[in-house]
C-alpha cells in the first residue's frame with residue numbers, strides 16, 4: 001500500500017466526520033427556522049386582511065340587528081359572538097345568510113323566535129367577506145369562506161324561496 005493511499009485511509013474517518021458535521025450544520029438551520037415559520041403559518045391560517053376589511057364594511061348590514069360586537073339583543077336578535085351557527089359548518093351559515101331564518105332557534109343557551117330576512121341579493125364575494133368577518137370577529141375563530149363557497153351553496157339551495165327553520169336547515173343538502 002502506498003503512503004498516499006494509507007494516508008487517505010487514515011484521513012477518511014475525519015473526512016466523513018467533517019462531512020457529517022457539514023450536513024449536520026446544514027440541517028440545523030431548518031429546525032431553527034421552524035419557530036420563525038410557525039407564526040407565518042398561523043398568519044396564513046388567519047383570513048386575508050383585505051377580506052376582513054371588506055367583511056367589516058359588509059357587516060354594517062348585520063350590525064343593525066346583531067350589534068357592533070355581535071352580542072345581539074336579548075330576546076330579539078340572537079348573538080353571533082360565540083354562536084354555534086356562526087362558528088360551526090360554513091355551509092350552514094352561508095345558507096342562513098342567503099335565505100334567512102324563522103322560528104325558534106337556540107343560540108348560546110337562549111331561545112329566540114323571530115325572523116331574519118334573506119341576504120341572497122348580495123354578491124357572492126360580499127357575502128363571503130362578511131361571513132368570514134363574522135366567523136373571525138367577536139372572539140369567534142372559524143374557517144374563512146370564499147365566493148366559490150357561497151356560489152356552491154347558492155346553487156344547491158336555489159329552489160328555496162322561504163327562510164329556513166332550524167329543522168329544515170338540519171335536513172337540507174347544502175352542496
Ligand code: HEC
Nearest residue numbers: 061062065078079083085086101102103112113114115116
Ligand atoms: C333585521 C335584523 C337582522 C339583520 C339585518 C340580520 N340578521 Fe341575522 N338574524 C336575525 C334574527 C331575528 C335571527 C333569528 C331568526 C329566528 O328567530 O329564527 C337571525 C339569525 C342569524 C343567524 C343564526 C343564529 C345566530 O345568532 O348565530 C346567523 C348566523 C345570522 N343571523 C347572521 C347574519 C348575518 C351575517 C347578517 C348580515 C349579512 C345578518 N344576520 C343580518 C336578524 C337579523
